[in-house]
Amino acid sequence: MYPRGWYLPGSGVQRGNILNSAGAGEPLTPGYPAKDYMFRIEQNETDALARIPVHPIGYSDAWHILNAIGGPAAPAEWAGGLNITYRLGPGFDSASWARSIKMNIRVRNERRDIFNTVGVIRGRVEPDRYVIMGNHRDSWTLGAVDPTSGTAVMVEVTRAFMRMVERGWRPRRSLVFCTWDGEEYGIHGSMEHVEEFHKKLASRAVVYINIDTAVRATYTLRPRISPSARQEVREATKRLPWPETVPEGTTMYDVWRKRSPIDPNDADTQPRISLLGSGSDFAGFVHRVGVSCIDLSFTFDPALGVSNYPLYHTGYETFHLQADIIDPGFKFNRGIAQLAADLVRGFADPVILPFDLMEYANYLGVMRSDLQAEYGTDLANQGISSDSLDSAIQNFTDAAQAFHSRLQAIDKNNPFEVRMFNDQLMQLERAFIDPLGLPGRPFYRHTLMAPSKHNKYVSDPFPGLTDTIFDAERSTDPAPAWREVAKQMSIIAFNIQSAASTLMTPA
Amino acid sequence: MYPRGWYLPGSGVQRGNILNSAGAGEPLTPGYPAKDYMFRIEQNETDALARIPVHPIGYSDAWHILNAIGGPAAPAEWAGGLNITYRLGPGFDSASWARSIKMNIRVRNERRDIFNTVGVIRGRVEPDRYVIMGNHRDSWTLGAVDPTSGTAVMVEVTRAFMRMVERGWRPRRSLVFCTWDGEEYGIHGSMEHVEEFHKKLASRAVVYINIDTAVRATYTLRPRISPSARQEVREATKRLPWPETVPEGTTMYDVWRKRSPIDPNDADTQPRISLLGSGSDFAGFVHRVGVSCIDLSFTFDPALGVSNYPLYHTGYETFHLQADIIDPGFKFNRGIAQLAADLVRGFADPVILPFDLMEYANYLGVMRSDLQAEYGTDLANQGISSDSLDSAIQNFTDAAQAFHSRLQAIDKNNPFEVRMFNDQLMQLERAFIDPLGLPGRPFYRHTLMAPSKHNKYVSDPFPGLTDTIFDAERSTDPAPAWREVAKQMSIIAFNIQSAASTLMTPA
Structure with missing residues (x-):
């Protein structure tokens, strides 16, 4: 434990934001730079800012509260790491029923200048x-x-x-x-x-x-x-x-x-x-x-x-x-x-940018296999074909392969040829950007990856597709929800086809 | 009159579409190419397709109908070019009350392949x-x-x-x-x-x-x-x-x-x-x-x-x-x-693309003057400042001027320098594209011009701004409507600033 090791003392508190901006940037100017002249929405017009005051506490403080909770024992999977019996409440146990907790939390939203x-x-x-x-x-x-x-x-x-x-x-x-x-x-x-x-x-x-x-x-x-x-x-x-x-x-x-x-x-x-x-x-x-x-x-x-x-x-x-x-x-x-x-x-420094498009092609294959393993049966049951996705990945793979073959043969002393190939390499990632954004998340526009809705540090692959499958499987009105899945399937196939088209000989 | 002149015989009929796609392309795949694999919405899910059957008729046929309309005379400004007294109805006049009109209209929506x-x-x-x-x-x-x-x-x-x-x-x-x-x-x-x-x-x-x-x-x-x-x-x-x-x-x-x-x-x-x-x-x-x-x-x-x-x-x-x-x-x-x-x-063919960015700067000035003449008082009354727009146009003008000065001095035998300046010239128009689109018209994305809502053949300048002013002036809830005007003002100013930034020395 600190200062002798890297573990957290009981009084330690982890800070962090609870902003839910979904890629929109500063929450009062979604999609636009927060310059002085930019129009700002009101704080109550955004879902990004928390409306309930919250404050983290250390686990030593938490122990006193959790240990005094009454009611039946919590299921094992709800129990945390403290050496107590986790209980469901409501309220404190009989020995502690008269106790109360007072927290003074001062939370305010303020506009501040920042500088890059x-x-x-x-x-x-x-x-x-x-x-x-x-x-x-x-x-x-x-x-x-x-x-x-x-x-x-x-x-x-x-x-x-x-x-x-x-x-x-x-x-x-x-x-x-x-x-x-x-x-x-x-x-x-x-x-x-x-x-x-x-x-x-x-x-x-x-x-x-x-x-x-x-x-x-x-x-x-x-x-x-x-x-x-x-x-x-x-x-x-x-x-x-x-x-x-x-x-x-x-x-x-x-x-x-x-x-x-x-x-x-x-x-x-x-x-x-x-x-x-x-x-x-x-x-x-x-x-x-x-x-x-x-x-x-x-x-x-x-x-x-x-x-x-x-x-x-x-x-x-x-x-x-x-x-x-x-x-x-x-x-x-x-x-x-x-x-x-x-x-x-x-x-x-290199004359030719060191992007390897076959890596992208192969990774699309991996994503495709993972999709099949996780959702293949569900998609088949709903009659949603993945043929368009397979065809797009195949076309992309062929185009990437042909591109790298041509790249081997170019004249590196011809600046226009060099620039042409480099622009195709550099722009490839842009081809996966959909200006309409992902379903419900207009500011996440990369159709192959997005921050997971459940853990923002990691990415979901094919997010438009997997998010709508997740929703469809839990929907009370499944027919339109699965139609949305079919739509996302075609949008992803299109974006991969579009990317393949950028890799063809430009003229 | 045809075949001796270019005027329309009385039996002639003007065809035309009544599609209202607002720039979305083929109406069942808005925003995406209508390839075979693309998901299609249902016909009743789009406002683009007409739901009331309509058919044009020639003015000779129209004469028979309009001439038989009863009721009081129509106001002069409602009268057309036929040599009759235009009347308001309802229904036919007493001499024609028993007449009826039967039109057989066969309208069907069909999916057809087209080829470019x-x-x-x-x-x-x-x-x-x-x-x-x-x-x-x-x-x-x-x-x-x-x-x-x-x-x-x-x-x-x-x-x-x-x-x-x-x-x-x-x-x-x-x-x-x-x-x-x-x-x-x-x-x-x-x-x-x-x-x-x-x-x-x-x-x-x-x-x-x-x-x-x-x-x-x-x-x-x-x-x-x-x-x-x-x-x-x-x-x-x-x-x-x-x-x-x-x-x-x-x-x-x-x-x-x-x-x-x-x-x-x-x-x-x-x-x-x-x-x-x-x-x-x-x-x-x-x-x-x-x-x-x-x-x-x-x-x-x-x-x-x-x-x-x-x-x-x-x-x-x-x-x-x-x-x-x-x-x-x-x-x-x-x-x-x-x-x-x-x-x-x-x-x-020319080494340097023949775009003249000062033309754009000057035209922005013209658009700005027109805006002032038409809406300056209204904006001032609502406390909506145009300073950000003026500042953006000034910055754009300065950047365009400096760009063309540097362009005079470049080494036309340096392909990378040539390409750099040409890319700035070529990309300039792109800088005015907002991926979020115009208010209510997501597929019209050029912030300086858009087809007029009232006449699709001509363009409205600053459409996001002028459309929202039009709406605000007629709104029963003017406060939020004028806030939308203020927002559009800042978005246009931003897009012009963004365009100016693309004209600076790249590094």
């Missing part, structure tokens, strides 16, 4: 192509892990690139370094930036590399990455050492894939990579605009059974926690800085 | 940049004017370019020639194309040049053009002869500006050019995607007082009408073919 800081190293050859790296700057309290472990990485990476610039180096493409404000309040800084500069990002952003909680533990790498950028991350980890001497291997890739295998029974397994959910500043880039994103961090062994590092968002996120308990010697902080810097150069 | 035909001349240097020319192929009956005068132009233009290709010529950018199907039913062919290939068009389309009713009369030119493409059209008309010998001058520009002056009292007046409304195939390109558009035709003297050529959409649109009555010798058909071909080359 953006630095640019102008590209030598293609200044209008942006390789963006970002991290938020605000924290709930001291924030030594979230976000300062990432901030240290950002500062080191920018320092290294500026040293190179001083020596006369320039990247081929522009590097853009962003420190975001107001992330903890609801990803406001980056989302407002995305809203304000949507058009520029849509036509110019190559990739957004997010650093937030860079090192929450040192067991394994935990990246969330757009499919077509995955191979480049794997290649980078093959070039870099694991920061410590461990039995699993010497490269970052080796240790990562052995500690986070996709298939533990396969000696040649690839390491696990997730889709992009939300909960950090990449969300606006990928879900609103369709910029390919990479989110990097080192994390703990899932066998620990904790949902996050236990001191997450508490007053115990001190320098001592990061420097002495989580990453003594800052070896993993350095490691992730090396990885981030390698990726920034990996997207900024 | 698209031909491409691959660009030599920038094959992934598209200069698109299009015209619809379907007609209500014989369609010699609408669309065949345009089709003749398309055929001639493509023939000329193919002759050049056979001689070894290639354009710098790709030329795309489209003949659309199903335009008369609701602009279906081109809109479905836009829906299917939205992403490719958004990133690659330079300009869309529309030919439809190319020559409805030979009095003056009647182009509808995106502001930044206007100067190029004026320049082209200065290079081309007016097809006949007339006193106003020898060039197309001279006659056009004298017969359609913006200011008849100004000897140096420019010719009149309109914003892009709808009613033809450019609608999807400009209102959904934000592709700069040019729509060309020769038309009649407005002093004639007809709303269109009188045989529009009737069975009298014969070859005789076009060849002997409207354009004997096809001189104006040839003239518009010359103009179209000149514009195709004008956008396809």
Whole structure:
């Protein structure tokens, strides 16, 4: 337990926002930048802001309350981790019936200015192509892990690139370094930036590399990455050492894939990579605009059974926690800085962008198999065919394969040819963006992934489809609900077909 | 009167659709291409399809009915052009009370396949940049004017370019020639194309040049053009002869500006050019995607007082009408073919795209003045400031000016620099597209222009703003209605600011 370990003392309290903005950004200007001149709705016109005052308490305080609850014992699966008998109430038990709880909660909604800081190293050859790296700057309290472990990485990476610039180096493409404000309040800084500069990002952003909680533990790498950028991350980890001497291997890739295998029974397994959910500043880039994103961090062994590092968002996120308990010697902080810097150069400098579209094709196949395994029978029972989806994935796969074949044969000294292929690579992720948004969530527009409705940190694949299946299976009026499923099936098939069409020879 | 003149015989009937799709394309798949696999809503789930059977009749038939109507005389402004006393009814007069009218109307909604035909001349240097020319192929009956005068132009233009290709010529950018199907039913062919290939068009389309009713009369030119493409059209008309010998001058520009002056009292007046409304195939390109558009035709003297050529959409649109009555010798058909071909080359071949952004800045100023003249007092009375709009227009103007200054100084032998500036020029129109659409019209997304709600052939400027002002002034609950006006003001200001930001130095 802190200060000797990373577990939370009983008086500790986890902060966090309970905003439900569904990707709309600052809640009073949904979809538009919250500039001074922008029209603001009233607080009672949005569902994003909580109407019931809430406040977290520490588990020592909770013990006193829960231990005094009366009534029958709660079912086993409702019991928490405190050493008491969990009871259902109502009210306190007979020994405590006269007790009362008084909480003084001061909650107020206030309008405050926030500030993003953006630095640019102008590209030598293609200044209008942006390789963006970002991290938020605000924290709930001291924030030594979230976000300062990432901030240290950002500062080191920018320092290294500026040293190179001083020596006369320039990247081929522009590097853009962003420190975001107001992330903890609801990803406001980056989302407002995305809203304000949507058009520029849509036509110019190559990739957004997010650093937030860079090192929450040192067991394994935990990246969330757009499919077509995955191979480049794997290649980078093959070039870099694991920061410590461990039995699993010497490269970052080796240790990562052995500690986070996709298939533990396969000696040649690839390491696990997730889709992009939300909960950090990449969300606006990928879900609103369709910029390919990479989110990097080192994390703990899932066998620990904790949902996050236990001191997450508490007053115990001190320098001592990061420097002495989580990453003594800052070896993993350095490691992730090396990885981030390698990726920034990996997207900024090569003549041809290192996107691998076959990764996307293969991942679509994985998503398709998962869909079949989970919902295949239900869909068949409802007479909803997946033929259009299969056909679209096949067309996309063929188009990606043919694209990479043609790419092998291009004249790299022909700038227009280079730019044409690079634009197709860069724009691919945009093709999955539907301006009409997902059902009921107009600001999540990526049709292949979205923050899960039940856990915003992870992503649901085919969210328009799986959300409507979920609803249909619980609907009291199933016929129209299943029609909505059929509609979403065709919309996803269309977006994949549309993406395939962008990969064809342009003329 | 036909066959001796272009006026409509009494038995003639004007066809036309009464679809109300508000830019949604084929009505059962709003927003998505009507492919076989696409989910279709039911006919009763859309407001686009008429529910009351209607049928036009000729004025000779109408005479018999209107002349027999009883009751008091109608107010003068309700009277039409027939030589009768217009009466209010109800029912027939005493001499005709026993008469009845029997109409057999067979109306059915049917799903039919339509086919667009698209031909491409691959660009030599920038094959992934598209200069698109299009015209619809379907007609209500014989369609010699609408669309065949345009089709003749398309055929001639493509023939000329193919002759050049056979001689070894290639354009710098790709030329795309489209003949659309199903335009008369609701602009279906081109809109479905836009829906299917939205992403490719958004990133690659330079300009869309529309030919439809190319020559409805030979009095003056009647182009509808995106502001930044206007100067190029004026320049082209200065290079081309007016097809006949007339006193106003020898060039197309001279006659056009004298017969359609913006200011008849100004000897140096420019010719009149309109914003892009709808009613033809450019609608999807400009209102959904934000592709700069040019729509060309020769038309009649407005002093004639007809709303269109009188045989529009009737069975009298014969070859005789076009060849002997409207354009004997096809001189104006040839003239518009010359103009179209000149514009195709004008956008396809120069190293730098011929968009003039100061034209856009100036036009924003004109729109702003018109807004002030018409609604300035109302806005002031409601306390709605236009400062944000003024500031945005000023910023846009400054950015456009600085952009063109930098453009003067670029190295035209640097392909990346050329492409960077061209992309900014090409993407400018896209910056005005709001993915959330106009209030109540999600598929019209251009915030500066939209088909008027009252006349789909013309455009309303600042439609989100002027529509909500119109509603607010008639609202029984004015407070929220004027708040919506204030919101639209800020959205338009934002979109203009966003456009300005795309014109800054990219990095």
